[in-house]
Amino acid sequence: MRKKICAGNWKMYKSPTETRDFLRAWGDFKNSVSCQTVIFAPAYNLSVLSEVAATANMQFGSQNVYPAKEGAFTGELSPFVVQSLGAQWALIGHSERRTLFAETDELIAKKVLSALEFQLKPMICVGETLAERQSGQTEQVVERQVTRALSLVKDLNSCPFVIAYEPVWAIGTGQVATPAQAAEVHAHIRSLLASQYGDVVSNETPILYGGSVKPENASELAKQNNIDGFLVGGASLKPADFAMIARSLT
Numbered sequence: 001m002r003k004k005i006c007a008g009n010w011k012m013y014k015s016p017t018e019t020r021d022f023l024r025a026w027g028d029f030k031n032s033v034s035c036q037t038v039i040f041a042p043a044y045n046l047s048v049l050s051e052v053a054a055t056a057n058m059q060f061g062s063q064n065v066y067p068a069k070e071g072a073f074t075g076e077l078s079p080f081v082v083q084s085l086g087a088q089w090a091l092i093g094h095s096e097r098r099t100l101f102a103e104t105d106e107l108i109a110k111k112v113l114s115a116l117e118f119q120l121k122p123m124i125c126v127g128e129t130l131a132e133r134q135s136g137q138t139e140q141v142v143e144r145q146v147t148r149a150l151s152l153v154k155d156l157n158s159c160p161f162v163i164a165y166e167p168v169w170a171i172g173t174g175q176v177a178t179p180a181q182a183a184e185v186h187a188h189i190r191s192l193l194a195s196q197y198g199d200v201v202s203n204e205t206p207i208l209y210g211g212s213v214k215p216e217n218a219s220e221l222a223k224q225n226n227i228d229g230f231l232v233g234g235a236s237l238k239p240a241d242f243a244m245i246a247r248s249l250t
C-alpha cells in the first residue's frame with residue numbers, strides 16, 4: 001500500500017521567521033491529517049525546519065541540490081549538507097528549474113543519483129507544456145522526462161523516489177488539470193514504471209499531482225486511482241489550506 005503524500009513547494013516564499021510561524025500554526029492541524037506531509041522550503045529555512053519540523057510531524061526537503069558533496073559551485077546546494085540538516089527529501093526537475101534555469105534531463109539525472117547517494121528521496125517533477133499537450137505529445141514528453149531522470153540509477157528496487165506529475169500549463173495559473181486528464185497521465189506513468197523497471201517499482205512508487213491544487217479541487221483529484229498525493233505550490237503557504245488539501249488524501 002503506497003502511503004499518501006501531501007507536499008508543499010514554497011518556492012521563494014517565507015523567511016525563517018515565517019517558517020517558524022507556519023510550523024507553530026501547523027500544530028493545530030497536524031492531528032487532523034493522516035497522510036505524510038512534506039515541505040520544500042527555500043535553502044535558508046532548512047536549519048529552522050531541522051529544529052522544528054519533527055514536533056510538527058512534518059518532513060522537509062530542499063527545492064534543488066547540486067550533484068556533488070562539495071566544491072567550487074557558487075550558489076549551489078550540497079545534498080550532503082541538506083541531508084545532514086535532517087532533510088529527507090530533494091525536489092528535482094521542477095518546471096521552474098527546467099525553464100528559468102535551463103536544467104536539462106541530463107543534469108536532472110545526475111541530481112537524482114546524487115540525492116539518492118546522500119540518502120535524500122528525490123521527488124522528480126515531470127510535465128508537458130500547453131503547446132506539447134495541444135500537439136498530442138504529453139505521453140512522449142513525460143516518458144522522456146521520467147526515463148532520463150532515472151537513467152543513472154542502477155537498481156531502482158532499493159531506491160525510494162516519487163514522481164510528481166505537474167502539467168506546466170497548470171502551475172500557478174489556477175487552471176487545474178481535470179481529474180480525468182490527471183488520471184490518464186498518472187496511469188500512463190504507472191504502466192511506464194512497470195514496463196521499464198518492473199512491478200515492484202511501479203507498485204511502490206507514489207505518483208503525485210501538482211498544478212493549481214486548492215482546497216476546492218483536491219477531493220475530486222484525490223479520488224482518482226493512481227493519484228497518491230499532491231505537490232502544492234501557492235495553497236501550501238497557508239496552514240489551513242494545506243491541511244484541508246492533506247485531509248482529502250485519507
Ligand code: PGA
Pocket residue numbers: 009166170171172173174210211212213231232233234235
Ligand atoms: P501551484 O504550484 O500549486 O501554485 O500551481 C505547484 C508547483 O509549482 O509545484
